[in-house]
Structures are given as C-alpha cells and as structure tokens.
C-alpha cells in the first residue's frame with residue numbers, strides 16, 4: 001500500500017511538472033505538432049514573393065490575423081491573452097523553418113482556437129498572407 005501511494009505521488013508530481021513545462025510565460029499551452037499531409041508540405045507556392053504580394057498580405061493579415069498573432073507575428077495580439085494556446089512566434093526558427101505549404105495548410109484548415117480560413121479567404125489570399133508572414137523573420 002505504501003509503495004502504491006509513493007508511485008501515485010511521484011507520477012502525480014511528474015505529470016504536474018510536465019504540464020508546467022508545457023506552459024509559456026503567459027500561462028498558455030504550447031500547441032502539439034500538426035499533422036500536415038505530405039502533398040501540402042511540398043506544395044509549390046503559386047504566388048510570387050515581392051512587394052505586390054507583401055502589400056496584399058499585409059492588408060489581409062492586419063484584418064484577419066493580427067488580433068491574435070500580433071502586428072509583427074509574435075503571438076501577442078489583443079486577443080492573444082484570452083487564448084488557452086500560444087498562437088506561435090512567427091519571427092522564430094520553429095515557424096520560419098516550415099515550408100510555405102505547411103503555413104498554407106494550417107491557415108486553410110485551422111485547428112482548435114486557430115480559425116479555419118477555407119471558404120473565408122481564397123487560396124491566393126492565403127498565399128499572399130503566407131508570403132507576408134515571411135517578412136516577420138528575425
């Protein structure tokens with residue numbers, strides 16, 4: 001009985017510390033990895049990068065995404081504090097090392113607190129945002 005109790009308590013401690021480590025400074029959970037289908041991962045971005053695309057992307061991003069993701073993609077928009085999950089830091093390597101297709105897929109399909117933009121934004125609009133979000137790279 002005593003060992004059972006010890007085992008129970010130590011697993012409880014382990015569980016609590018794991019979940020604590022999984023929280024960022026604002027107490028938000030770090031999202032689990034996404035399952036992005038292979039055809040999206042390697043998908044070619046049909047919209048050329050450059051000033052025209054960045055301009056279109058900036059307008060769409062400001063209207064649709066900045067409230068959560070923040071003006072410069074740091075995950076610090078006005079609504080971010082109300083979210084249970086951290087929206088991500090788009091300036092860092094974790095985000096910037098993903099392919100355009102991965103960003104496109106996640107924006108199109110959404111998950112949990114991340115809205116689904118399929119049907120709300122056209123594919124070209126999403127690609128323009130994907131291009132614009134590359135400018136957040138530090």
Ligand code: HEC
Nearest residue numbers: 031064065068085086087088095103106107111113114129
């Ligand atoms: C209501 C708040 C909210 C809005 C608005 C929002 N997002 Fe998100 N987004 C999130 C959250 C929360 C996550 C993390 C969810 C997860 O990974 O499960 C996320 C995750 C993402 C990711 C994945 C990041 C990564 O590193 O894997 C991308 C890409 C993304 N959002 C793009 C966008 C774009 C583009 C828009 C606007 C068209 C947008 N989001 C609008 C809350 C939001």
